[in-house]
Amino acid sequence: MSTTTEARPGERREQAELARKCFYYMALMREVEDRIERKLYRQGKIVGGVYVGRGQEAISVGSALVAEEGDVLCPSHRDMGAFLIRGVPAWRILAQYMGRVDGLTRGRDGNMHMGDLKLNIIAIISALAATVPVAAGAALALRYQGKKNVALSYFGEGSTSLGHWHEGLNFASVQKLPVVFLCNNNQYAYSTPAEAQMACANVADRGPAYNMPAEIVDGNDALAVYEATRRAAAHARGGNGPYLLECKTFRMTGHSAHDAAHYVPQHLWDEWGKQDPIERLEARMLAEEWSAAEEIEAERARVRREVDEAVERAERSPLPDASTLLEGVYENQ
């Protein structure tokens, strides 16, 4: 995939910088999720449903790095990178998974079901695609308020089977709203392969039905995701209406931590195992001489240290007191 292109001097530095950022956030996301799924969950420190985005890190990372201040993010359940990039510290994400008071929902909800309006992140609900029309509404408000901002709406390919999804896309298109719809097509929805989910080959094939530009992106190439999102966001920011990006990827894990995913044929694990987005970016960084091997190793070590500290800090966060159960159903209560 790596193509060395002629570049002006500044551009090369910018590319290297961007690649290093993508690498850092993808490595951080991977490390946090590995601790969650392979350690804390197995130790019983996280209970309930655990979903991770292993193998899909390039999508939330590459796209959220495009977001400008004031843009609204609506990440889905495998998009931890978006939170990290927006400045949610790893320890608070870990506290969220562990149901501690320092989680973004203070123990009210778990995993990626969280948001923070100060950071312009809208929390999903479990019901898939419900956030899609909400993202359209956020975009409507941005335009209404005269802002040059966009909303990024994330979902999986399975979520495109819901009526909410179609209503959201149609609404956004009819109203020409500044939304970038970002599909992670990881080819499975729980146990259901994409071909049992939809009769068209690509989610992007649906764009024309809404008169919406749609593109297929290599979802395991963070820089490609970044580039495509940048183009799509510029289109939306320019008042040209919404844009649909379908990032092809693979879910390198079960649906959730309890699911061994025996329904996934071995050859898919093998093929996609070779497309790991972090390893691919690393190879590119070395090939382009954006970073030296030692620098990349040092970065990995930094990430491990950061996550060690984050886990410790999250574990020090207390569980919520039962006496707070009734608080916060309404304002001032």
Add this chain to the structure above:
Amino acid sequence: MPTTYLEAIREGLWEEMERDPGVFLLGEDIGVYGGAFKVTAGFYEHFGEKRVVDTPISEAAIVGAAIGASLMGLRPVAEMQFADFITCAFDQIVNFAAKCRYRWGAAVPIVVRAPSGGGVHGGPFHSQNPEMWFVRTPGLKVVAPATAYDAKGLMKAAIRDNDPVIFFEHKGLYRRIKENLPEGDYAVPIGKARIAREGRDLSIVTYGAMVWTALEAAERLAEEGASVEVVDLRTLLPLDRETICASVRKTSKVLLLHEDTRTGGMAGELAASITESVFEDLDGPIVRVTAPDTPVPYSPPLEEAFLPNAAKVIEKARWLWKY
């Protein structure tokens, strides 16, 4: 060999599919995968893809298609992966299915299976008890079995029923509850409550997983000398007012218990029915034990505080008993 609550549901489905070729299943991940909770594991292999339909993630289409197929004479059983997602099919259920018969005399013999309930650390969207959205919809029937026996018998009755039935199966009971089931075919009539434990001093009226909480409380209160009767509603709509009122007439005191939240919960309807019919027989106020009016929280200490349990029931029941 004792049969679990989950296996009882399986058996009910399986035997009805063997009996009636018009019975078929549709839902997400129910075929090859066998369902999120493995209720339908092995069905796809045995009955084939015609009768075990893996669908896209489209709850409205799942229920809508079930309605359409039922209008053409089939007997669909639709699975919601979690009861919480039944909201996506709400219009199809409360406006389409529920109103067909009354409007134009068309029967909609569908069953919608809804795995519900908390205590599984599922958080706000994998723990709810949304029965009351449907209990207040004329035209539907709503069942919520507590035992393996009733789970199987009500499943059969639901499939054979000519009206739409919402079948709430409590996730916390799936593998926790087991009993020996009778050989051969049986159905449990929809609309009939059951006395789960006989008593003289006080009635606890409840349903679903809370039946076991009530029985645990009754057992412990017996040690203190209180004779507690437990009424298991089994069906929430239509309600078996006769059995409820007979129990209250006998004990003169009643505690209403449900895992669902308080306002607009089943207890309100029960309390109104009891005061309408047997007010003169009451020797104390009607007492409610329910979850509070909040979403179901995720973190274990919050969820524990949220859910009714035997200790909470015992405290209120003891007070009422001594009243």
